[in-house]
Amino acid sequence: MKRNTKxxxxxxxxxxxxxxxxxxxxxxxxxxxxxxxxxxLVYMLKILPCAFILxxxxxxxxxxxxxxxxx
Amino acid sequence: xxxxxxxxxxxxxxxxxxxxxxxLKAVKIAITKFTKIFPAxxxxxxxxxxxxxxxxxxxxxxxxxxxxxSISVFLASLFGSITIMPGFIAFPLSGILLTKGVPxxxxxxxxxxxxxxxxxxxxxxxxxxxxxxxxxxxxxxxxIALSVAAMTGIFFGEIF
Numbered sequence: 001m002k003r004n005t006k007x008x009x010x011x012x013x014x015x016x017x018x019x020x021x022x023x024x025x026x027x028x029x030x031x032x033x034x035x036x037x038x039x040x041l042v043y044m045l046k047i048l049p050c051a052f053i054l055x056x057x058x059x060x061x062x063x064x065x066x067x068x069x070x071x
Numbered sequence: 072x073x074x075x076x077x078x079x080x081x082x083x084x085x086x087x088x089x090x091x092x093x094x095l096k097a098v099k100i101a102i103t104k105f106t107k108i109f110p111a112x113x114x115x116x117x118x119x120x121x122x123x124x125x126x127x128x129x130x131x132x133x134x135x136x137x138x139x140x141s142i143s144v145f146l147a148s149l150f151g152s153i154t155i156m157p158g159f160i161a162f163p164l165s166g167i168l169l170t171k172g173v174p175x176x177x178x179x180x181x182x183x184x185x186x187x188x189x190x191x192x193x194x195x196x197x198x199x200x201x202x203x204x205x206x207x208x209x210x211x212x213x214x215i216a217l218s219v220a221a222m223t224g225i226f227f228g229e230i231f
Contacts, residue, residue, distance in 0.1 A: 053097070
C-alpha cells in the first residue's frame with residue numbers, strides 16, 4: 001500500500017509539473033489538457049460534497065442490521 | 072443541481088436538530104471517505120483530460136454518429152469490462168462523456184460493465200467467490216449489462 005501511495009504521489013505531482021511548465025512556456029496541448037482537467041474538477045467538486053455528506057448521514061442514521069436483513 | 076444542494080442542506084439541518092453528535096460523526100465519515108477516494112478520482116480525471124485531448128469532442132461525436140450503435144454499445148461494454156470501478160468514478164466519467172454527445176445507450180453499457188464486470192480483477196474475485204462463481208457471475212453480468220443497454224436505448228428512443 002505504501003509503495004502504491006508513493007507511485008500515486010509521483011505521477012500526480014508529475015502531471016501537476018507538466019501543467020505548470022506548459023502554462024509557463026505556453027505549450028498549447030498542455031494548456032488545453034489543463035483547461036480540460038480544471039473544468040472537470042470544478043464540475044465534480046460541485047456535486048461530490050453533497051453526495052458524500054448524504055452517504056455519511058445514511059451511515060449514521062441507518063443501522064447496519066437493517067441493511068443486513070435485506071441481504 | 073440546486074435540488075441536490077437543497078435536499079442535502081435540509082437533511083443536514085434536520086439531522087443537526089435531532090442529534091448533533093450523530094451529525095458531526097456523519098460529516099467526519101463523509102470527509103474521510105472523500106479523502107480516501109480523492110486520489111483515485113484525480114487519477115481518473117488525469118487520464119480523461121489526456122484522452123479527451125487526443126480524441127476531441129468532434130472526433131467522438133462524429134465517430135458515434137457514423138458508426139452503428141450496436142457496435143458502439145459492444146465496444147463500450149468491452150472497455151467497461153476491463154476492470155471494476157466504483158460508481159463514484161464511473162458516473163462522473165459518464166457525465167463528462169455525456170456532455171461530449173455520447174448516447175445514453177452506450178453510456179449505459181459502459182457504466183454497467185464498469186461496475187459489474189472485471190477481467191483484471193478476476194484474481195481478487197476468485198479468492199473470495201471461487202473460480203466457478205467468478206466466471207459465471209462475470210459472464211451473466213456482461214449479458215445483463217447488454218440488456219440494460221438495450222432497454223436504455225428503447226426507453227430513450229435511441230433505437231427504433
